[in-house]
Amino acid sequence: MAAFVSQRTVGPVLILELGEQLKAENVSEFRETLQHLVEQGHRQLLLDCSRIRFVDSQGVGSLVGNWISIKKRGGKLGLLNPPVRLRDVLRIIGLQTVIESFDDIGKALPSLAE
Secondary structure, eight states: OOEEEEEEETEEEEEEOOOSSSSSSGHHHHHHHHHHHTTTOOOEEEOTTOHHHHEEEHHHHHHHHHHHHHHHHHEEEESSOOOOOHHHHHHHHHHHHOOESSSOOOHHHHHHHH
16 A cells, blocks of 8 residues: 555645555655655655554654654654544654644644745
């Protein structure tokens, strides 16, 4: 199953709609796609997580690793509509206040565009 379903740009923010699963089988695609986009100059990325049904430990690790990589390059990575389970995992590992999560695209876009 593909890591990404679609992408669109709103102002300076690139919105990437994730597929239903972020797990070991697609973390390479996830990482390579995000790195390629950053290399192309995209620095404000919003991951639309509304379709996600399953995330394993490698998926969470890849999410965190990509967040770090994008931040080091002067970019921002946010999550739109992450499922409760993903929010819980981020809270448990202490990253719920580090990786910004939004329930409203109207709030996400201005925050990432700063």
